[in-house]
Amino acid sequence: MTRLRPTVAEIVEQTLALYEDLDFSYVRAWKSKSTSRRAVGFMPVYMPREIIHAAGMLPVGVMGGGDRLDIIKGDAYFQSYLCHIPRSTIELALSHRLDSLDGMVFPSICDVIRNLSGMWKLLFPEKMARYLDFPQNFDPALGGRFYRQELESLRSALSELNALPPQDSALTHSICLFNKNRRLVKALYDLRASKPWLVPTYEAYLLLRAGNILDVEEHTQLLEDYLVRVESEPRKPMDNIRVIVVGSFCEQPPLGLILTLERAGCYIVDDDFVLASRWITADISKTGDPLEALVEAYLKNSTFHSSKFEGSTPKWRHLIEQVKARQADGVVFAAPSFCDPALLDQPQYEKGLEEAGIAHTTFKYAENTGQFQNIREQIGTFSDSLKLWSEAP
Amino acid sequence: MGYTLGIDLGSTTTKAILLDANDRIVGRGLTNTRSNYEVATAVAESEAKINAHFTFLKEAVDSSPKLSSQAAPLLNNLENRFHLVQHLHRVNRLRRQCLFEAAADRLLPHQPRLTTVLNALFDQIHERAERSFSTADVDRSRFFRDIVGSEYMALAEEQSRESSIALDLLMGLYDKSILVEENQVLDLSFVEAIQQAVEAAGESETLTRVQQKALREVVEEAASQTLEVDNMVGTGYGRQRLPFRKDQIRSEILCHGLGAHYFFPGTRTVLDIGGQDTKAIQVDSQGIVTSFQMNDRCAAGCGRYLGYIADELNLGLHQLGPLALQAKRPVRITSTCTVFAGAELRERLSMGDAREDILDGLHRAIILRAMSLLARSGGITDEFTFTGGVAKNPAAVRALTRLVEENYGTMKINIHPDSIFTGAVGAALYARHTQGGIA
C-alpha cells in the first residue's frame, strides 16, 4: 500500500495540535484500541523508554503545562520560589488531564522532581508512582550494578500494571525501535545544524515534543517524512547567528520564546530541549542481555548533563566541543527560574566559554512566561553584537 | 447604652464600624489611609460617628409625622449638603496650602503668576464641587484626594497650556500640599457642618416653615446624641502601629473571618482582596479561622493593581469594572508585575486593542492570583464569601464566579454591600465580646 507523505505544513499542524492538546487525547485514543493497553508517564530529563515500551505500554513524556494552562490549584502545592513545571504537572493531574496515564515515573533529576514522586504517592495513592534513581558512580561494578537493580525493580512494577511478565526479547525489540528513532532525531539535529534555515527550531521542537507522546514507530515515520519533505521547502538562508541553547532540559521554554530567539536573529544549531530523545548518544546494543545494554548505554554513552555527576571531565569542556562541532557563534543559557541544577552549572560554563573566547548570554524563563520583550532585546543585541561589527566604526 | 468600635486600618482605606449593644451596625466610616495612622483612625471614627448621627436622624425623620412624607429626598439632600460643606472646607484648606507652597523661596520668581493660576484653578474646583454635589449621586467611594486630584490634574493641564507654567511644577505643588492636607483631622464639627447644611437645605427645598422648624429640631436632637464607646478593637495592615492596647488589637485574619460570619453565618471560605494584600481564609461554623493564606508583598495580586491601572487610564476605580464587563474579545495579559502590566496596557491600547478587552484580561489576571491563594489555603467550600474593596468591582466578581464554577463547581457566593467593612465589623465584635472576658 502506498502512502502519501504528509507535507511539512501538515506535519507542523499535526505536531502543534499534539503539543497543544493538554488533555492527552492521543493517549486515550491509543488506549481505546485494546483494554489491555496501558500508558505510563515520565518526567524529564531522561527515561529508558524502552522498558515501558517493551512492557506493551505507551511511554508518555509529561513536560509541564506550558503557557496555556491556568494554574488554579497547582500553586497550592508549591512556593513561589520553586520552578514552574511541578505546579503545572500537578495542575494537569488534579484537573484530570492525566487520567489516561496508569502510572508515572519520576527519574532522578533534582530534588523537586524527586519530591514530586512522593507527592504523587500522597495525592494519587491508587496510581503507580515510581522514583527512578540513576547512578552517579559510573563504575559498572558499583553504579552499573545498582542501576540494573533499579531497572529490574521498575520492570517488575510495570509488569504489575498489566500482569505480563517482562520479556528480554521484547526489550531487545524495543531497543531496536528506539535506536532507529534516535538516529532520525540525530539526523534532524544534524540537518538543522548544517542548514538551519531549512529546519526552524520551532518545527524541530514540535517534532521532538510529538515524540513524547506518539508511539515510537509512528514518530519515527513522522521524522522520516519531515526529513524528506523539508529538503524541498523553498527556504532561504538569513543573516542570522548560530547559537547553542543550554539549560532548558527540564521545564520547557514556551514556544513563543523559541520563536522570539529565532526572530531576534538566531539560528539554534543545538539545544537540550526534550533531552530524553537524545540522552543516549549511540545505538544501544541489541545483542546480549538487554537490561545490561541499557545500563551500559547510560554509563558510557549518555550525554553530559546538569543532573549527572561530571566525573573528571568538566561539563564546560563538553560544551566547548559541542560549540566547535556545531560551528556555533555563541551559546545562549536559557534556564528556568529557580532551576538549581541548570543555574548552578551556569557560572562554570560561562567561565569555560570565556576562556575559550566564545560569546554567550544568559536569561531565565518560566514555561508560562508571556513577556518576551526583555529577552528579545537581549538576544537581538547579542546577535547584533556578533554580526554588526565586522566593519563597525 | 454603649457602643463598640472596630477599626480596620487597611493599607488603602481605613474603616470604622460602630455596633450598638445588639450588634447592629449603626455607623460606618471610611477614609483613605495616609501616613499618619492616628489621623486615619480619627477620621474613620468621626466618619462612623457622623454616619451614626445620620442613622439616628433618619430614624427621627421617619418617625416625625411632619417630615416622613419627604424623608428620602430630604435626607439625601441633607447628606449631600453636609458633604459639600465638608468638602469645600477641605478645598479651601488645600488652596491655602498650595499658595503657601508656591511662596517657597525657589519659586519666588514665579510666585505672582502662580498665585493667579492657583486661585483661578481653585475657583473652578470650588464651582465644580457646588455643581456636582448638588446633583444627587456623588460617588462616595472616591476620596477627597481622588476627586480633587483628578480635577486638579485636568485643570492644571489647561492652565499650563494657557499660562506657560510647567505642568510638572503645578503637579508638584499639589503632591506636596495634598500630603499636608490629608494629615490633618477635619477641624469642622458635625454640629457646625450640619447646621450649615440645614440652612442651605432650608433655602433650596420647598419646605414649609413648620417643616423647617421640625427639621431643625430633629437635627438638633440627633446631633446631641452622645456616642459612648465602651470598647474598641483595631485590626488591619497597620494595626501594630495603632495607639491601642495590645488586647485591643486583633489580627486582620481573625477579624475578617468573624466579620464574614457576621454577614453570612454559613460562610466557610472567605476571600478578601484589599488594597495591599489578598487573604484567603477558611472558617468554621462559628466564624473561627482554621487556616489562611496571604499574598506576598507584591501589588500584582491585590486591589492596588487595579488602582494603578485605573490611574493609568485616568479612570475612577468604580468605573473600571463596568467597563471591563463590556469586553468582547478578552485579551490575555502576559505581564505579572503591575507596573509592567501598566506598560503593556498602554502598548496594547496604541496597537489598537479595545480598552474594555484589555481590562477584562487584567481583572482575570488578579482573580487568577486569588484562585491560587485560595487553593493554597485549602480550596473553596460552600458558602463562599468575597470581601474587600475589590468585591465592589463587578468585573472582578464575574471573573471569580466563573473560575469558581469551573474549578470547584456551583456554590453560593456571598457579597455584602458593606463587605468593605468586614474586618472592621469583626473587630467591633471582638471589642464587644472580649469585654466579658471571653477572649
Added chain:
Amino acid sequence: MTTPPAARPPEIHKEPSMLLQKNMLADYFTRVSKAREEGKKIAYTFVPGNLTELLHAFDVVPVYPEINALQNGMRKRSAKFILDAEKIGHSEDVCTYVKADLGMLLNGNVGPTGEIIPEPDILLLSYTGCFTFMKWFEILKQHYPKAEVVMLQVPYQGEGTPTPAMREYIVRQLRESVIPAFERISGHRFEEDRLREQLRRSAEAEEGLVFALQSARRRPSPIDAYFGGVYYIGPMFTAFRGTPECVDYYDTLREEIQNRIDAHAGPITPEGPMAEEKYRLIVEGPPNWTHFREFWKLFYDEGAVVVASTYTKVGGLYDQGFRHNPDDPLGTLADYCMGCYTNLNLPTRVELIEKYIRDFEADGFLINSIKSCNSFSSGQLLILRELERRTGKPGGFFESDLVDPRYFSAANIKNRLESYLQMLDQRRSQAVA
C-alpha cells in the same frame, strides 16, 4: 524608636552545655586551621549522612561547608558572601549555602572564627538527600583542582524503605572505592577496629541526644526542640561524633536537662528562661540563621515552645531507634546515610511529623519553608495539608531563608506567627466552650 547607645542589650542566657559547645567549636576551627601544619589531610564533606567516624579512623580532618555557611550566617557574614558569589555569576535563585561558601572562598576562606580554613585534599561527595550537594562539589572542584573527589552515592528512599540493593550499593562503594581512596590519600591503612571504637562512642552519645529530644514530651518541656535543638544536635551531626568530647557533651546536657525536669522548668532561651509554656508546637524545616535570635524571640514572646522538629533529624533519626552499630561498621554507615531526614520520601516525612504531633501532644505545627532548600521545601505545602487533614491540628506556614538575610522579614513572620497563635487561642476557647 532607637535605642540609646548606652543601653546595652540584655545579657544573653547560655546554658553550660552551650558554653561547652562553643569551646568545642572554637577548638575545632583552630584544629582545622592548623591541620595542614600538623601534616593532616583535610576532607570537605556534608552533614547529612556524613562519615565522620570513618574520617577520624583515617586521621583526616573533616570540614563541613554547610556548617561554615551556617556559622557565617549566624555571625552576619553571609550577606556579603552571597553577594560576592552572585557577582561571579551565581543566580539569585539557587541555594544560599553554596553561595555563602563560595563567597567565603572568594574572601580568602577565612572561617567563621576568623581562622583560615585550609584547602581540601579530598572532596568527599557522600551526599544524602540533596542534589545540590553534587553541584556544590563540582563547583568546588574547579576551585581546588588538586583535591580529589570521592563519590559516595546514597540512594533516595523513593519507595519509603531502604532496599537491600541500596544498602549493598553503599557498602560496596565504601569498600571498593571510598576506603581505598582514603587509604591512598591519607597514607593510613584502614583499621576496622578504630572505626568500631568510634562507632561505639557514637552510639553512646546518641543515647544522650535521644534523652534530650524525648524530654520534650513532658509538660512543661524542659527544652526547645528547635531553637535549642539545633545546639543539641551540633556535636552529633558534625566533627565530634565518635569522639570522647562528644560523649562528655551529651552527659553535661543530660544533667542540665534533668535539673530542669526536676525543677519543672521550661527551656532556657537567649532572652531568659521561658515563662509559661502556652503553646506546644512542632516545627518542620530548618531555621533561619541570620536572624536566629530574633526568630527565637518571636516564639519566646508568645510563650511558644517547640517540642519536636524535623530539622534535628537531618543528621539521623536517632529518636526513631537508629544507633550506630560497631558490629557491622560499613553496614551501619550505609543505614545511617540512607536514614537521614531529607532522604525520606514525602509520605514517610508526613508520617513522622504526624507521629510527633501525637507523641508530643502538640497544639499545632509550623513549617518554616526555606527558599534555598528544594530538598526540604518542595512539597511542604502538601505536607501541611496532609497533616491538617490527618491530625485536625492547624498548621502555619512561614517563608525565610537559611543564610540570606534578604529573605527574612521579621515583620511578616511576626504577623503570621501572631495570627497563627491567636487562631490557636480561638480554637482552644471554642473547644472549651
Added chain:
Amino acid sequence: MILTAGIDVGASSVKIAVLEYGTKNAGSPHRAIYLAGERFHKRDPKLVIRGCFESALRACDLSEDDFAYIASTGEGDLISFRRGHFYGMTTHARGAQFLFPSTRSVLDIGALHARAMRVDERSKVLQYQMTGQCASGSGQFLENIARYLGVGLEEVGPLSMRARRPEIVSGICAVLAETDVINMVSRGVETADILRGIHESIGGRLVRLLRAIKAESPVTITGGLARDTGLMAVLREKLSSEGTPLEIQTHDHSALAGALGAALWAGFRHERLAA
C-alpha cells in the same frame, strides 16, 4: 554628509536625535543638530511619538524625505516611518561611546529596566545583564516614591545627597512602596533619608548588574536616571569602595544616548546599504 534620525521609544518617554552624519567620504565628524525627549504622561504613545517627530522637523526645518535613514530603537514597533530597527543595548552602547569615546561599560537606567553592558572600543557589546520583570528599583519606582513624598523628580537627587541617616530598604514593590514610604514618614524618617535609602538599594542592584558583566572603567550612564545626581553619588561611592574601582561618567545628553546611537547606526547602515 547625510541626515539621519534616531527615535528611542521607551517605557515612559520617547527620545529623538537628528544627526548630521559625517560619511566616510566627507570625513566630517558626526554632529547632533537636534535632541529632545518627551514623556508619554498617559497619552497614546503613537501620537506623542509622531508629535515629537514633527516638532523635530519643524525645529530643524526639515521634512521626512530629507533623511537618509530613520532608525528606531526600544519599542520601535510603534513607529511606522522608520527604515530600520536596532536593539536597545546596541544603540545605548553606541550613543554612550559617542558621548564619551573612552566608554568601556554602559549602564542604561530607564523607567522600567536597567541594563549593564561591557563594550569594546567599537562599541560592540561584549557582555550584558538586565533586570527582570519586577519594577521594584526601577525609574518608575523612584518616580512613584517621589510622588508619594511630594518631591519633584529634579529634587530627588539633591535631597538624597543631604541624607544623614539613610533608611535602608530592600526589595519593596514599586506600587506598594507607597505604604512603606508612608510608614517611614509616620515614623519620622526624613525625606532625604528615605530617598537615600532607596538610592542605596537601587545602587546595590545596579552595582550587581555591573559586577555581573565584569564591567570595566569608565562606565557611562545612560537613560533618564543618569540625571538623578543622588543615585549617581551612591553609585560612585559603591563603585569606588567595593571590588575593583570603577569610574562613572554622565553627560547632559545621557538620557538621549539611545536615540543618538540609533541615529549613528542609521548612518552606518545607510552607508553599507549604499555601498
